[in-house]
Each structure stands twice: as structure tokens, then as C-alpha cells.
Amino acid sequence: MASDHTRSAILAAAERLYADRGFGDVTLRDIVAEAGVNLAAVNYHFGSKDELIAELFVTRSIATNRERLRELKAAEEQGGGRAPIEVILHALVGPTLRGCLGPENQRSTAARFMIRASIESVPPIRRIKNREIDHLRKFAGAMRRALPDRSDVDIYWGLNFALAMAHHTIRESERLTKLSEGKCDLDDVEDVVARVVSVATMALTAGRAETKAPARVAAR
Amino acid sequence: MASDHTRSAILAAAERLYADRGFGDVTLRDIVAEAGVNLAAVNYHFGSKDELIAELFVTRSIATNRERLRELKAAEEQGGGRAPIEVILHALVGPTLRGCLGPENQRSTAARFMIRASIESVPPIRRIKNREIDHLRKFAGAMRRALPDRSDVDIYWGLNFALAMAHHTIRESERLTKLSEGKCDLDDVEDVVARVVSVATMALTAGRAETKAPARVAAR
DNA sequence: GATAGTTTCATACAACTGTTTGAATTGCAA
DNA sequence: TTGCAATTCAAACAGTTGTATGAAACTATC
Structure with missing residues (x-):
């Protein structure tokens, strides 16, 4: 549990990037850069890229x-x-x-x-x-x-x-x-x-x- | 010009594979394998993968x-x-x-x-x-x-x-x-x-x- | 304030991608 | 047959991708 800050930062950044540029050319690295978090954070909090999109x-x-x-x-x-x-x-x-x-x-x-x-x-x-x-x-x-x-x-x-x-x-x-x-x-x-x-x-x-x-x- | 055989074999194979499995998970290597031609043939005859799809x-x-x-x-x-x-x-x-x-x-x-x-x-x-x-x-x-x-x-x-x-x-x-x-x-x-x-x-x-x-x- | 559990981080991994290269082969014209 | 262009081929390239790792940094509990 704890802060949840990273988690929601990823969600927000991902939604923003996907909305702007589409799923095709947005990578995990783009997302974590936008969210200002570490690359591994996505897999840690969501399991995989697909599960992030699904959520x-x-x-x-x-x-x-x-x-x-x-x-x-x-x-x-x-x-x-x-x-x-x-x-x-x-x-x-x-x-x-x-x-x-x-x-x-x-x-x-x-x-x-x-x-x-x-x-x-x-x-x-x-x-x-x-x-x-x-x-x-x-x-x-x-x-x-x-x-x-x-x-x-x-x-x-x-x-x-x-x-x-x-x-x-x-x-x-x-x-x-x-x-x-x-x-x-x-x-x-x-x-x-x-x-x-x-x-x-x-x-x-x-x-x-x-x-x-x-x-x-x-x-x- | 010449035979055109390779060209049309690629077209047919690509159409078949895309039809069956979608664009998402069909690679050039899948296509050339299905067509029985060399990997470089796609770029030689069509310029790029996208141009093949477009055609x-x-x-x-x-x-x-x-x-x-x-x-x-x-x-x-x-x-x-x-x-x-x-x-x-x-x-x-x-x-x-x-x-x-x-x-x-x-x-x-x-x-x-x-x-x-x-x-x-x-x-x-x-x-x-x-x-x-x-x-x-x-x-x-x-x-x-x-x-x-x-x-x-x-x-x-x-x-x-x-x-x-x-x-x-x-x-x-x-x-x-x-x-x-x-x-x-x-x-x-x-x-x-x-x-x-x-x-x-x-x-x-x-x-x-x-x-x-x-x-x-x-x-x- | 030591400890246990959670979270972050830099980094490496392993695999796959489309594309390019340059040599070998083929086909055709002279 | 010779010569030249078109085509094929194996191999490598250069880049990107999502994911895994293991150590470091936190955080809260006792």
C-alpha cells in the first residue's frame, strides 16, 4: 500500500501518452520518463505492460x-x-x-x-x-x-x-x-x-x- | 520485371498471414518463410514492410x-x-x-x-x-x-x-x-x-x- | 534504533524487429 | 560464350522492446 504515488503517476502518465500518441508508439520507457519513475516500477506495480493497459x-x-x-x-x-x-x-x-x-x-x-x-x-x-x-x-x-x-x-x-x-x-x-x-x-x-x-x-x-x-x- | 514470381508469392503469403493472425504478430520473417523466399526479398521488391501492407x-x-x-x-x-x-x-x-x-x-x-x-x-x-x-x-x-x-x-x-x-x-x-x-x-x-x-x-x-x-x- | 518489509533504482538481459550489405547466382542480350 | 543487369541469398547490423535482477533506499513497527 503505502504511498501509491508511483502507481497513480504511472497510470496518469500512461493515459496521457496513449491518448496523445496512440498505443503503437508509446513504450514503457516513454511512460516512466513522463511519470518520473523508474523503468522497473511498471512491472513491479502492474505485472506487465498489458496489465497496465488493461487496468x-x-x-x-x-x-x-x-x-x-x-x-x-x-x-x-x-x-x-x-x-x-x-x-x-x-x-x-x-x-x-x-x-x-x-x-x-x-x-x-x-x-x-x-x-x-x-x-x-x-x-x-x-x-x-x-x-x-x-x-x-x-x-x-x-x-x-x-x-x-x-x-x-x-x-x-x-x-x-x-x-x-x-x-x-x-x-x-x-x-x-x-x-x-x-x-x-x-x-x-x-x-x-x-x-x-x-x-x-x-x-x-x-x-x-x-x-x-x-x-x-x-x-x- | 522478369518472373515476378517472388513478388506475388510474398503478396499472397502476406495477405494470408495477415488475414489469419492480424498485423500485430506477423513479422517479415513469418511472411518470407510462408512464401519460401529470402528475407531481403521484401525490401528489395517493396521497399519496406509498410509499403507491402499499403500495396x-x-x-x-x-x-x-x-x-x-x-x-x-x-x-x-x-x-x-x-x-x-x-x-x-x-x-x-x-x-x-x-x-x-x-x-x-x-x-x-x-x-x-x-x-x-x-x-x-x-x-x-x-x-x-x-x-x-x-x-x-x-x-x-x-x-x-x-x-x-x-x-x-x-x-x-x-x-x-x-x-x-x-x-x-x-x-x-x-x-x-x-x-x-x-x-x-x-x-x-x-x-x-x-x-x-x-x-x-x-x-x-x-x-x-x-x-x-x-x-x-x-x-x- | 535495530529490524523486517516494501519500494525504488541502475543495469543487464534476451529476444526480436525491420533493414542493409556484399557476395553469389541467375537470366538474358550481344 | 561473354558481359551486364536483375535477382537471390546468408549474414550481420543497429536499434528497440518488455522484463528480470539484486543491491540500495526507504518506511513503519517494535
Whole structure:
């Protein structure tokens, strides 16, 4: 136990460097230099480089997931065990988007780190993401309760598309800004959330016919 | 010139290995061993490892982009310079999805390579992707012609969401299969394409009011 | 204030990386 | 066949990486 000073200095320095330069070209030596500690300290306190990365990512994603579930639970309780689909989707994508987007100059280190984690996907992070399924199932359950007429398949596709829009917008936010010549304002986070929720809601509530029978659009 | 045998053996071996094991842990030595050539051959024929990766990726994405534009051009010509939005979106996401999804056991090496490239995102590939903007602008133009009443902002968001759904579905196909316990059939590529196109079309054609004024969903 | 346990440190280690070199080999043209 | 260029090869290079070690410096307890 004791001071914990070195430990947290490493965590802070690592998060900052990974956020700024990505996982690819940040070495342990960079981290300990930034933290002002000895090279051996990382292995002493965390066991290995991968475990350091994992701890950083777990900490942040636990926070996001807790926030998600808090919103979801509150909404379902308020609705007597069943929340409107928009509110569920809002709870799903809101915390993530709020945690990663927003004016670039006031973006927290944590936010920038999570964007990196979303873009680069190194092994220790991938391993953790794979355990996220149980968490997502809770949302699938809530969505099923909100839309009892929908098939499971449609529910899962809706969930998939909602996450797709949120994560892709985070990953490619720079490109979207460039492509739209700044017309798409990614700093207005609540507008982004609203757009994602709106489209995902439509995907989940639109007449099934259109979704199922593709109308076989003139392919070629 | 000459035989070109070594060159193409390297390309094939590299694509196979990257497809199978990812960029992270495939070394030049792995590649030359698989190709049955000398270590120095990569630098002799390609200049560097990154240029080898770049050539692989460029070749495949040029093919996809050409297919996209072919479909787009055909559709616009048939409609006298203006194609229906569904058809445009179909041309945008169809080739990519068709190139990456489909029954796993009959998935081409090229397809698996492109999935990897979509997941891992190493520097040489990222550099190439950044040059894709001009290509996307052509689709933005076609979409504007198809939906003259829509604002540019809405067009770009629709384009962004369409790509989001396609790419995320490719990236996370394994997770979606697991999450849905196999209920979402990712082998039925045309169904996936139809779903993506359908949702993106809704996003682009839905009443603007709903999209713009978020209805301020009960946040908390 | 000696002692036991924790933490820090400089340093070495061992392995792997992409790249280069210069000689050997090959293939083709004169 | 001779000569010249293109290609292949084994070997070494130069650098970096994460990790391990064992001594030194702390810190708190008795």
C-alpha cells in the first residue's frame, strides 16, 4: 500500500501518452520518463505492460457501463419495469458519446484515451471488450420488454446499429468533420446523441415489411 | 520485371498471414518463410514492410471503390442523372459488405484481410483511408441530387451512419453472432445489405422535425 | 534504533524487429 | 560464350522492446 504515488503517476502518465500518441508508439520507457519513475516500477506495480493497459481501460469502461446501467435502471423503474425504446437507446449510447465527444480542447484525457482504445484495439483491450456481451444483454432484455412485438433478430440488429453509429462516429469524428467541411458539429454532443437515438429508434420501430423484404433494390 | 514470381508469392503469403493472425504478430520473417523466399526479398521488391501492407490494402480497396462507383454510375445513368437514395446507398455499402461477409468457410483471403484491416488499423492503412474522402464526396453529391430538399448536414450524417452500420457490422460480426446466439445470420449478405440500406434510407428521409428537435428524451 | 518489509533504482538481459550489405547466382542480350 | 543487369541469398547490423535482477533506499513497527 503505502504511498501509491508511483502507481497513480504511472497510470496518469500512461493515459496521457496513449491518448496523445496512440498505443503503437508509446513504450514503457516513454511512460516512466513522463511519470518520473523508474523503468522497473511498471512491472513491479502492474505485472506487465498489458496489465497496465488493461487496468486503464477497465477503469474507464466500468465507469461508462455503470452510467449506462444507472440510466437504464432509472428509466425502467420510472416506467414500472418498462421504459420507452428511445430512453433505453439514450442510456446505451449517451454515456459513451458524452464520454468521448465534445469540444476537442476541453476533452479530458480519459476521453481521448477511450477514443484511442476505440480506434487502435490492442490485444489486452480486445480481450476486455469481448467480455462486454453480458452487459449488452441487459440492454437487449430491456429493448425486448419495450418492444414485445419485435423479433429477437430485429432487437439485436437494432442494438448493433445503435452501437455502430455511436462508435463509428467517435472513431471517425475527424473524417466526418473534414468530409462535411465542418458542417457536422461533433462538439454538440447532445445533438449527436439525439441523431443516433432517433435513427436507431426508427430502425427498431419501422414497419417490419420494409425491413424484412428487401424490395430487392435494382442491383446493377 | 522478369518472373515476378517472388513478388506475388510474398503478396499472397502476406495477405494470408495477415488475414489469419492480424498485423500485430506477423513479422517479415513469418511472411518470407510462408512464401519460401529470402528475407531481403521484401525490401528489395517493396521497399519496406509498410509499403507491402499499403500495396495489399490499396489493391483491395481500389477494387471495392471501383465496384461502388460502377454501381453508382449505372444507377444515375439509368435515372437520367438522378438515382433513388436506396440505390445510392446500396452502391455505397453493398460492395464492402459483399466483400467482407458471407459464409466464413468460403470467405476469400482478400475478404478476411479486409476485415483485419478494418479491425486493427495500422499506420500505413490509416494513411490510405484518409485519402478516401474524395471518393466519399462523390456519394455525397449523388445523395444531394437524390434528396435536394435535405440539408448538407443531414446528407453527411446519413452517409456517416450508413458507413457506420456497414463497417461496424463487419468489425463486430463475431460479437453480434455471439450476442444474438446465432439468430442474426451474417452469412445472408444480401439481407444485411438490405437492413443497412433500409435504416440509412429512413435516417435520410424521415421527417426532419424528429431528427432535429431531439424531443429531449428524459435524460436521467 | 535495530529490524523486517516494501519500494525504488541502475543495469543487464534476451529476444526480436525491420533493414542493409556484399557476395553469389541467375537470366538474358550481344 | 561473354558481359551486364536483375535477382537471390546468408549474414550481420543497429536499434528497440518488455522484463528480470539484486543491491540500495526507504518506511513503519517494535
